[in-house]
Amino acid sequence: MAVKLNTSSFLGIEGSIVSVEVDIERGLPSFNIVGLADTSVKESKERVKASIINSGFEFPVKKIVVNLAPADMKKAGSLFDLPIAIGILISTGQIKFYDWEKFLILGELSLSGNLNKVRGVLPITLEGIKNHIKNFIVPLENAEECSSIKGSNCYAFENLKQIVYFIKYRDLLPYKHKKMLSKSSHTSPDFSDVFGQESCKRALEVAAAGNHNIIMVGPPGSGKTMMAKRVPTILPDLSYEKSLEVTKIYSVTGNLSINEGLITKPPFRNPHHTSTTISLVGGGSNLMPGEISLAHNGILFLDEILEFKKNVLEVLRQPLEEKKIIINRASGRVSFPCNFMTIMATNPCPCGNFASKKHCTCTEYERRRYISKLSSPIIDRIDLFTFVNSLDFKDIQNYKKSEFSKLIRERVERARKIQKKRFKNQGIYCNSEMNSILIKEYCKLNKKSTEILEKVYSKYNLTTRAYSKILKISRTIADLDNSACINESHLIEALCYRKFINEDFI
Ligand SMILES: Nc1ncnc2c1ncn2[C@@H]1O[C@H](COP(=O)(O)OP(=O)(O)OP(=O)(O)O)[C@@H](O)[C@H]1O
Ligand SMILES: [Mg+2]
Ligand SMILES: [Zn+2]
Structure with missing residues (x-):
């Protein structure tokens, strides 16, 4: 038998x-x-x-x-x-x-x-x-x-x-799961290690609070990579459901280290600019998830974004919008989740010094050609733009230790809690996920703010997409401020993160 x-x-x-x-x-x-x-x-x-x-x-x-x-x-x-x-x-x-x-x-x-x-x-x-x-x-x-x-x-x-x-x-009891202790130590990276760059740190805080995509533009050595790598330290831990989603992906790719249970910290993925399309979005003969799925519920950091091949960047458009990727191959059809926050970093021009304190040696043509690699559909999906300048000797010399990641994380967590409560019946978690109906409902402006936005809208010929983004970011800034309504200061800060304000560098 x-x-x-x-x-x-x-x-x-x-x-x-x-x-x-x-x-x-x-x-x-x-x-x-x-x-x-x-x-x-x-x-x-x-x-x-x-x-x-x-x-x-x-x-x-x-x-x-x-x-x-x-x-x-x-x-x-x-x-x-x-x-x-x-x-x-x-x-x-x-x-x-x-x-x-x-x-x-x-x-x-x-x-x-x-x-x-x-x-x-x-x-x-x-x-x-x-x-x-x-x-x-x-x-x-x-x-x-x-x-x-x-x-x-x-x-x-x-x-x-x-x-x-x-x-x-039958002489054995079931294996007892050891709850992993968080691995933080004195040597782990912290935002307090970063000298100055307060405006960029603030932009990263806003991005983390509302799960918005962000790009940092600045000269070499100004700390872009350094700051991006510290963003996971200001994000809240994953809930049990989210942690299961993430661990599943790491489990099937064999990326779970030995004796690692559930992943409870948001993942941070930093694919190199020589990455291929398959390694980024997934696929291959054995239908494996790619970097964008390994970044699910965490961060995808695209450093030196303009060095990525154009076709590799283009495949990111659809998953950035849909938060999932469907792969069809002869060996089957699978869908992987990829709901992540994107952080991008780049120099503003080939020499790296445009709009910074140092002298740029590039021609206008070289600069435009360089920046045009970032196609408009990708630019459209970026919520916050921030310029990182190089520091003066004075800034470094007079620098006093700034805020620890823990303090920033507490603010981010508070803002996330407000969002979770707001969207509890909507099936979403963060302001960045709001559709036009939810924007209408939750991003009401007062009279003065409406006037400001109206002026900016017509002066800069904004698209509807840009309009929605400004409102969503204003909502996140108001949440960080624990304010139920969006006031002028929230809106004005949100406007500062739009690229048209600094048309010069991008
Ligand atoms: N604001 C800062 N505070 C402290 N250290 C800094 C700061 N900026 C840069 N550094 C130091 O300089 C090194 C290089 O910085 P980083 O790699 O982040 O620059 P970058 O802006 O990414 O440059 P690139 O455009 O060349 O990639 C860091 O490892 C760090 O030691
Ligand atoms: Mg760098
Ligand atoms: Zn230059």
């Missing part, structure tokens, strides 16, 4: 239950795996055979057929090694496993019978729980990930032998 065990696979970032059936019959010795298994699964035969023998068990010299069901779903990866090996041990009577249907088993075997870490354990655990399977047998290196899900009993092992003993004697 065929033996059946539960395991699971994943497509994109969603898990799906797979059953492994092992049938052993008399006949010419052979070992076949059927059920739309790709080459990575077929290779499992050699690992399973060697690990059974090297763990001191017997490998049957018979006709072995393994069926992975449902047969119409593509299966890839090495996580089927373990259920196949256990299935063979049960079929040959070397172990008995009566309550197999209560367990979900996965793991990669090495030739010596040791268990190796696999990808996708988090979505798989979630799928198991959804299907009322609470017990999981996983490699020890995946234990944190599996046990971090509420309601899971994770049994984690180092090798095949230990699992066989566990199935026989």
